[in-house]
Amino acid sequence: MEALQQFLYKIRLVPRLLDSANWTDKEQEIVGEHFRYLQKLLADNRLILAGRTQNMDETTFGIVILLAESEEAARHVMENDPAVRQNVMTAELYPYRVALYNSEWK
Numbered sequence: 001m002e003a004l005q006q007f008l009y010k011i012r013l014v015p016r017l018l019d020s021a022n023w024t025d026k027e028q029e030i031v032g033e034h035f036r037y038l039q040k041l042l043a044d045n046r047l048i049l050a051g052r053t054q055n056m057d058e059t060t061f062g063i064v065i066l067l068a069e070s071e072e073a074a075r076h077v078m079e080n081d082p083a084v085r086q087n088v089m090t091a092e093l094y095p096y097r098v099a100l101y102n103s104e105w106k
Contacts, residue, residue, distance in 0.1 A: 004067040006048065007074035008096035011062045011081070011089040018058060033082035034089070041066060041077070048098065062089075065096060 016022050041047035045067070052062035064081075068074035075093055083089040 004069060005071075005074075006096045006098060007066055007068055007071065007078075008094045009064050009066075009074070009078040009081075009091045010094070011052075011064065011083065011091045013060065013089055014087060015058070017088065018056060018060070020056070027088055030082055030086045030088045033086075037080075037082055038064065046077070065098065071095065 017027060038047060038050045041064075042050075048065040048067065050062070050064045053060045064078075066074060066077060068077060071093070078084060078091050078093050081089075081091065084091045
């Protein structure tokens with residue numbers, strides 16, 4: 001079995017969704033699917049961390065740090081994230097390695 005590697009994908013809302021007036025029930029539903037997708041990765045022990053900045057302007061972004069067998073497998077996970085697949089968010093993939101971790105933080 002191949003050792004798991006760490007990857008980070010950075011996600012950004014598509015520009016039109018930076019204005020909350022442009023959100024519809026459909027985008028809300030897709031973001032719910034996105035969250036459930038990340039919960040499934042966590043349950044499958046593939047997610048290390050996921051979160052987002054708290055600002056809502058052109059600088060806002062989220063990150064997902066995950067474990068995958070290869071860059072191709074990580075790209076597959078990223079591209080199948082419902083928010084990416086359904087064009088609510090754009091994503092970029094990077095090889096990554098957690099260097100330090102505070103195991104006391106909850």
